[in-house]
Amino acid sequence: MRLKKGSPKASKLVQSVRIDVGADTPVYRQIADQLLATGDGRAGGGRLPPTRRLAEALGVNRNTVVAAYQHLVEAGAVRSHTGRGTFFVQSERPAATPAPGVGGGAWPGAFARAVESPGIGNLLSVYRTATSREGISFAASYPAAELLPVEAFGVAVDAVLRERGADVLAYGPTAGYAPLRDWIATDLRKSGAAAEADGVMVTNGSQQAIEIVFRALVDPGDAVVLEDPSYTGALSVLSSLGARRIGVPMDEEGIRPDLLARALEQHRPRLLYVQPTFHNPTTRTMGERRRKEVLELAVRHRCTVVEDDWGRDLRLEGVDLPTLYAMDGGRHVLHIGTFSKKLLPGLRIGWVAARREVFERLLLLKQIEDCGTSLLLQAALERYLVDGGVESHLARAREAYRTRRDRMLAALRRHAPRQARYSRPWGGLFLWVSLPDGVDTDALWIDARERGVLFSRGTLFHVDGGGKNTLRLTYSVASPDQIDSGIATLGELMRKRISARGRSAPDAVSEGIPIL
Amino acid sequence: MRLKKGSPKASKLVQSVRIDVGADTPVYRQIADQLLATGDGRAGGGRLPPTRRLAEALGVNRNTVVAAYQHLVEAGAVRSHTGRGTFFVQSERPAATPAPGVGGGAWPGAFARAVESPGIGNLLSVYRTATSREGISFAASYPAAELLPVEAFGVAVDAVLRERGADVLAYGPTAGYAPLRDWIATDLRKSGAAAEADGVMVTNGSQQAIEIVFRALVDPGDAVVLEDPSYTGALSVLSSLGARRIGVPMDEEGIRPDLLARALEQHRPRLLYVQPTFHNPTTRTMGERRRKEVLELAVRHRCTVVEDDWGRDLRLEGVDLPTLYAMDGGRHVLHIGTFSKKLLPGLRIGWVAARREVFERLLLLKQIEDCGTSLLLQAALERYLVDGGVESHLARAREAYRTRRDRMLAALRRHAPRQARYSRPWGGLFLWVSLPDGVDTDALWIDARERGVLFSRGTLFHVDGGGKNTLRLTYSVASPDQIDSGIATLGELMRKRISARGRSAPDAVSEGIPIL
DSSP: OOOOTTOHHHHHHHHHOOOOTTSSSOHHHHHHHHHHHHHTTOTTOOEEOOHHHHHHHHTSOHHHHHHHHHHHHHTTSEEEETTTEEEEOOOOSOOOOOOTTOOGGGSTTOSOHHHHSTTTTHHHHHHHHHTOOSSEESOOOSOOGGGSOHHHHHHHHHHHHHHHHHHHTSOOOTTOOHHHHHHHHHHHHHTTOOOOGGGEEEESHHHHHHHHHHHHHOOTTOEEEEEESOOHHHHHHHHHTTOEEEEEEEETTEEOHHHHHHHHHHHOOSEEEEOOSSOTTTOOOOOHHHHHHHHHHHHHTTOEEEEEOTTGGGBOSSOOOOOHHHHHTTSSEEEEEESTTTTOGGGOOEEEEOOHHHHHHHHHHHHHHHSSOOHHHHHHHHHHHHHSOHHHHHHHHHHHHHHHHHHHHHHHHHHSOTTOEEOOOSBSSEEEEEOOTTOOHHHHHHHHHHTTEEOEEGGGGOTTSOOTTEEEEEOSSSOHHHHHHHHHHHHHHHHHHHHHSOTTOOOOOOOOOOOO | OOOOTTOHHHHHHHHHOOOOTTSSSOHHHHHHHHHHHHHTTOTTOOEEOOHHHHHHHHTSOHHHHHHHHHHHHHTTSEEEETTTEEEEOOOOSOOOOOOTTOOGGGSTTOSOHHHHSTTTTHHHHHHHHHTOOSSEESOOOSOOGGGSOHHHHHHHHHHHHHHHGGGGGSOOOTTOOHHHHHHHHHHHHHTTOOOOGGGEEEESHHHHHHHHHHHHHOOTTOEEEEEESOOHHHHHHHHHTTOEEEEEEEETTEEOHHHHHHHHHHHOOSEEEEOOSSOTTTOOOOOHHHHHHHHHHHHHTTOEEEEEOTTGGGBOSSOOOOOHHHHHTTSSEEEEEESTTTTOGGGOOEEEEOOHHHHHHHHHHHHHHHSSOOHHHHHHHHHHHHHSOHHHHHHHHHHHHHHHHHHHHHHHHHHSOTTOEEOOOSBSSEEEEEOOTTOOHHHHHHHHHHTTEEOEEGGGGSTTSOOTTEEEEEOSSSOHHHHHHHHHHHHHHHHHHHHHSOTTOOOOOOOOOOOO
C-alpha cells in the first residue's frame, strides 16, 4: 500500500473495508457501503484514496473501485474535484439517528418505485459532469459562456421589468406567456408546420417537455421505442415511469427502418421518441426519405411520435430538412424544442407543440408540476427574440462552433489512435467517438478526469448498458487551445487503453448496441 | 326561448343539442359534447348562450348546464370572460382529421392513467379562476400587485446580471444556487430547525416541491393522509399518482388527533401531508400541543410527515409557533416553503428541506423534471433577500393584509346572511366561509361570476366532493373599495341561494366533510 503521507484518514478508511466475495452484494457495492459507513457525516469532508491505490490495497480490479466511487458520486455522498481527488461531501447535519420508537429501517423501503428504478440517476450523472467548472470540458452540452447574449438579454430583462413590472412578477397562464407562445408558433410555421400559439406549451427547458409528454402518454410497463443510443434525459424519464425502453439500432442516417418496423410490430409501443436532426449523442441526421419512412411506419402502427428538435438552429452546414411535425401536419407528432442549446441554458425555457387532445393533458401535468414557468423569464426572452438581434447572435455562435468543430476534428486527426472512429457533425455542439471493442470508456473517463479532461461516457446514452467503447466530445465550450491540449491528452489515454486490452482483442469497432 | 337578438350562432347551437335521458352518458356531458361538436374549431370563437337560457331551452336544471360549461372550461374548449359570457376558444389549427390509415380512435385511450384520474384537473380550475384579471377577485391566493417589491427586485436582477453575467445564464446545480440554499437554511435555523444548505433543494414554487416529494414517496394505491379540506395542488398531485387520499376532518385547531390515529391505523399511509400554520383553505392553525400530538402519532405509525409551511411569514397576529420540522429535528418531517405567497409569485421559487436519504431521491426527480430552476432568478432572489430590504417589505405587506382582512370581516358582518360562518384568520391571504347545508357554492360561483365577482369554490379543496356549501375568499388582492362592493354582491347572492333552498332545509352549517 502506497497511501500518500498525510492521509491518515484515507489510510484508516482502507483498513476498515472488508470484502466478502461470497456475499450477494456486489463487491463494488460492498466497498461503497463501507466507505460510506466510515466517512459519512464527518464534518471535515475527508478525501478518498485514489482508485488505483485502493484497488491495490484491496486486491481488486481498479474498475471495481471506480464503480464504487461512481456509486457514491451518484448517491451524492462524495464529490470529485478534477485533478484533486474525491472527497466526502461535507455535512454538519445531525447524524441520522432514528426517533424514539422508530427503527433505523423507517426510511428504507419507503420510496416510490419511480426513484428506485435503475437508470433514473443517469441524467444526474451526465449533468454533474457537464456542469463541472473544472478542467477542460468536452462533457458540457451547451453554448460557450462567451457566446451567451448576456448584454442584449440584460437589456430585455430591464425593459420588461420597467414596462410591465408587477405583471411579469405575478402568476401567469399555465401554458405560458402568450406573446412567447405566438413567437414560437410563428417560428414553427416558418419551417412549414401548421402550428398555432394555442397548441404550444412553454416548459422549463425541453427536459420538462420530454418528461411531461412521456408522463401523459406512458403507463408502467408500456413500451416506448427510441434510437439506441439516445438522449440520457429521455432514458431516465422512461426509467422513472417504469416504461419498457426498446432501443433500435441506427445506421448513418439514424434509426433503422427495418428494425423499427420489427420493434413496432413486436412491442406495440405507445410512443416513438426520435431526434431526427443532429441526434444526441451520435450527431446523425435523418434524410428526407428516412424521415418519411419513419413517419409512415409510426402512423401505420398507430404510434405517436415525439420529435425532439433541440438542435435545429445549430446547423453548421447543409440545408434545413422538414421536421416530422411539419410533414405530418401535427397529427401524430409532438414537437419539442428549447432555447437552452442555442441561446441561454440558464433560462430553462423550452416548449412542446401538440394537438388539442394531447395539449390539454400536458397542461394538467404542467399545472401540477409547477403552475407554469416564470413569466419574467418568458417575457424577457420574448423581448430579446423580437428586439435583441437573435439572428445575428446565432450567426456568430454558429461561426464559432464551426471553427471549434473543425479544430477538434483536426486535433483528433493528429492525436487520436488510428482505431478511433468519430463523426463529422453538420450541426449541434459535439461529436461522437467509437473505440475498438473491449476499450472501456468508463475507465477512460476516470483516467481523463485525473488528467483534468472531462467527456461524456457512452454507456449513459445506451438503453441496456451498451456502448462501453463509445464517448461524446463537446466542442462548443472549450477554447481552441483547450481543444488541442485536451484532445492530445485524450488521444494518449485512448492509445494506452487500446494497447492495454488483451492481445487477443480485435480492433473491430462496434457501437455496442444490442441487436433487437 | 328568449335568446338575445343578434346571437344567431347561439340559437343554432341550442337547436343542435339533443338530450337522451336514458343514455349512459350523464346529461351534462351530453350537452358539453354536443356543444363542442358544433362549436369547436370555428375561427370566430362563438359565444355560448347564458346558462339560464340554455337550461330553459333544453328543459333541464340550470346546474346541469353549469356543469356542462365547467367541463368545457376544464377541457380548455371554452373560456369564461367575467361579465361578458362564455366563448369557444379561438382555433385556426386544422380540424382533427385522422391521418390516412388511422382511425379517429388513434388518440383516445392512449393517455396514461396519470392524466385521466378524476381530480387531477382541479388545480387547473382553481388556478384559472385565481389568475383571471377580470372583475373583483376574491379567488386569487397571492400578494396584491401593488405590494410586489418590483423596483427592489429589478435592482437585484440588474446587479447579478452585471456582476455575474454568463454565470447566471448557464446551467446551474440541480439542487439550486448555493447562496440561496444557504439563505434558506439559515432562515430555517432561525425558527429552531437543524437545517443545512445541503439538505435544501430549490424548486419551481412549492407546487413542484409537493409534487416531487409525493412522487418520490408514493406508489399507485398507497394511502396518503391529509386534512379535509386541503390544498388543491396537493390533492391533484395525489390524483395523478393514483394514491388513495384519506381525508381527516378538522376541528378549530386543525386535523383531529382521534380521527388521525384511526386513519393511521386503518390505512397505514406512506405520508401525512399537513399545513399546521394558516391551513389552506380553512386558515386554522395548530397550537403547539396539537403539533406535538400530530407528530407523535405520525412517528408512532412510522409515517413520514410533509409539512407545507407556505404562510409562515404572513402572520398578522400572535406569535410564531415551532414548525413540525424543527420539533422533530428533521428526522421524519419534510419541510416545504415558498417565496410566491410572501414575495413574488412570478419567480416560481420554493424549496423542500429533507434529510439525506430522501434528499437524494428528490434530486433525481428534480433532475429529470427540469434539470434545475433558473439560476438567474435564484441569484436575483438571493441578492434581493440579502440587500433588498425584505423585512421592511414584509412588514408593509402584512400591514396592508391586516387592513384588508379587517375590511373584509367588517363587510361580511354588514352584508353576509346571518347563517354564514366565516373564519377570522391570524395570518395568510384569505378566509373561509361555510353556508347552510344545501346551499351549492358551485352555483353561487356562477351567479357571482355573472356579477363580476370571483371566489374559490369549496368543493375543489375537498377529498371526496364534499364542502358543497363552502367557499374561500381572498382579501389580499382586491382594493378596500372592491372588498366592500364585492362582499355586498356576494351577501345578496348568498341570501338568495339560502332562501331558494326547499322550505324543509334546516339552517345547519356543516363542513361537508365525510366521516372517516
